[in-house]
Amino acid sequence: MKDFIVGRLKSLKFAIKGCYLLITTEHSVMLQTSLFSMIVILGFYFDISKQDWINQTLAMALVLGIEGLNTAVEKLADFVHPDHHERIGFIKDIAAGAVTFAALACMTIISLIYLPYFL
Numbered sequence: 481m482k483d484f485i486v487g488r489l490k491s492l493k494f495a496i497k498g499c500y501l502l503i504t505t506e507h508s509v510m511l512q513t514s515l516f517s518m519i520v521i522l523g524f525y526f527d528i529s530k531q532d533w534i535n536q537t538l539a540m541a542l543v544l545g546i547e548g549l550n551t552a553v554e555k556l557a558d559f560v561h562p563d564h565h566e567r568i569g570f571i572k573d574i575a576a577g578a579v580t581f582a583a584l585a586c587m588t589i590i591s592l593i594y595l596p597y598f599l
């Protein structure tokens with residue numbers, strides 16, 4: 481049991497390090513976290529409902545989660561095959577496409593929450 485807890489705590493430490501690396505080294509994640517911070521401030525300003533907090537938190541987590549995986553795919557592709565290759569381009573394009581799906585859903589959710597306050 482002790483080994484299990486120590487193992488989980490170690491994994492958590494690496495995972496938190498991964499979050500820190502994403503936020504401090506990846507420009508796309510820096511931009512997203514900055515935008516999301518502003519959206520959180522808007523949430524407090526307009527005192528949005530509990531359901532809206534749930535919706536926007538899930539939307540933001542979806543974008544950051546998929547962006548993180550996209551970054552991992554890019555890094556892995558660059559490491560495995562640093563030269564230009566059609567299949568690497570395809571892999572990177574579809575990984576970026578996955579982020580775009582999440583970003584579109586997030587933009588829709590954020591618009592549905594906040595547009596009524598501005599119209």
Ligand SMILES: Nc1ncnc2c1ncn2[C@@H]1O[C@H](COP(=O)(O)OP(=O)(O)OP(=O)(O)O)[C@@H](O)[C@H]1O
Nearest residue numbers: 508554561562563564565566568569570572573576
């Ligand atoms: N090795 C490669 N072979 C073929 N095409 C590539 C290669 N590297 C990048 N590309 C093309 O360039 C696009 C951008 O790739 P890149 O790795 O620069 O990602 P990015 O979205 O600019 O990421 P970031 O800005 O986070 O570094 C890819 O989606 C792909 O179409």
